[in-house]
Every structure is written in structure tokens, then in C-alpha cells.
């Protein structure tokens with residue numbers, strides 16, 4: 234049996250009681266922290282709470298050669314991830330591989346950044362369009378610095394429809410956790426190149442450490458927000474589309490956003 238367990242957003246205590254019980258009953262505990270991670274804890278603290286050894290898996294172990302899956306044929310195996318295991322991950326692939334091997338699979342959900350964003354900003358979840366992810370720039374074979382323009386295009390399409398965009402930020406094993414500041418610099422660099430007026434006039438919202446006792450939520454024009462100190466990771470960015478008046482009020486009152494956004498609401 235293989236049970237996918239979402240660990241929630243910040244520390245080892247964010248796991249549900251159902252999840253905790255399942256981990257304690259498991260024969261083997263695997264975890265991956267490359268799609269998301271809990272910044273308020275570490276594997277040692279988790280092991281202490283669970284009373285179990287946590288075996289860490291890397292992207293290759295999950296997405297290419299999940300040989301460890303075979304153990305779930307005759308053992309009770311749990312697989313842990315930050316947030317909810319199936320939100321903005323490709324872990325459904327792992328579930329399908331397990332089912333093909335005749336392994337019974339179960340899900341135990343965790344709080345996800347996808348819902349925390351609406352909770353913290355007041356932006357309504359049904360007014361979001363397609364999400365985007367910003368990867369770190371990379372070097373072409375000729376040594377040119379390449380910035381992906383896909384997130385800019387997604388924001389543009391959503392904003393034309395009046396929809397908000399949730400922008401996930403890269404987690405790279407060498408370059409670390411991308412900040413809201415870096416993400417805005419990259420989007421503004423694309424804006425400078427293309428001059429389509431999407432980002433330079435946009436109000437953006439940065440969120441740091443959702444799920445912690447003191448998450449930071451700040452709204453401002455992208456140009457101003459890129460210099461704001463959000464503190465430690467994880468960070469996420471939202472580019473709102475057309476605002477309902479309640480959403481605008483929430484951004485002003487709860488995220489210290491600029492008052493003039495109240496003037497152009499639905």
C-alpha cells in the first residue's frame with residue numbers, strides 16, 4: 234500500500250492527525266522536498282515527532298527511477314511532500330505507476346499554498362486563472378543568459394481576462410529558493426524588453442512564509458515591491474487581475490497596498 238501524505242505549509246505540526254497516524258503505522262517513510270518544503274522544521278524534528286526514520290528522495294528517485302515503489306507491493310509505505318501532495322506537482326504520475334504495479338494507493342491531504350494565498354490576501358480563489366512558475370535564468374550553449382517569458386505570457390493572458398495569476402517560485406538545489414524580489418526583477422526585465430505594459434503598471438502581492446506565525450503579505454506596484462524586504466523563504470507572488478471591491482479593500486487593509494486600487498474595482 235502507498236499513501237501520499239501532504240505535510241502542510243510550515244512545520245512538522247502542520248500534518249493532519251490522520252496523516253500522523255498513517256506515518257506512525259507505516260513500515261517505510263519516504264519524503265521529497267524539491268517541489269516544496271517546510272521551512273520551520275527539518276527531517277530530524279519530523280523523525281522525532283513521527284518516531285520513524287524519514288528516507289529523503291531526490292527528483293530522479295521520484296520522476297525517473299522510483300525503484301523504491303516496489304517496496305509498497307508488500308509493505309505499508311508512506312510518501313510525504315510539503316503542502317498538498319497533488320497540488321502543483323506531477324505526483325499523479327507516481328500514483329498511476331503504483332496502480333499499474335498493483336499497489337493500492339491512498340491520499341491524505343495537507344494545507345496547500347494554493348488555498349493559503351486566498352486566505353492571506355483576500356483574493357477570491359475562483360477569480361484566479363492559470364498559474365505560472367518562474368524558473369531561474371539559465372545559460373545557453375553560447376553563454377547567453379536566458380529568461381523564460383512563459384510566466385509573463387501567462388500573466389498577460391490572465392490579466393486580459395481580468396483574472397489573477399499565482400506565480401510559484403523556483404526551488405533549485407544549487408541556486409536555492411527564489412525570492413519575490415528576484416521574480417519581480419525577472420518579470421520587469423521581460424517587460425523592458427517587450428514593452429507591453431503588463432508588469433510596469435501592475436500591482437503585485439508578495440507572500441512569505443505562509444503557515445508560520447508571522448507570514449508577510451505586501452501589495453504594491455511591481456517596481457516598488459521588488460525592493461521590499463520579505464525576509465526568509467518560502468516566497469510566492471500573485472499578480473492580481475481585475476479586483477472586486479472586497480479584494481481591493483483586503484489588499485489595502487491586510488497587505489498595506491496602495492489606496493488608489495480601491496478606485497478601479499468591480
Ligand SMILES: C[S@@+](CC[C@H](N)C(=O)[O-])C[C@H]1O[C@@H](n2cnc3c(N)ncnc32)[C@H](O)[C@@H]1O
Nearest residue numbers: 269316317320345346401402442443467468469
Ligand atoms: C511547486 S509549488 C508546490 C505546492 C505544494 N504542493 C502545496 O500544495 O503547497 C511550491 C512553491 O509554492 C510556494 N510556496 C509553497 N509553500 C509556501 C509557503 N509556506 N509560503 C510561501 N510560498 C510557498 C513557493 O513559491 C514554492 O516554490
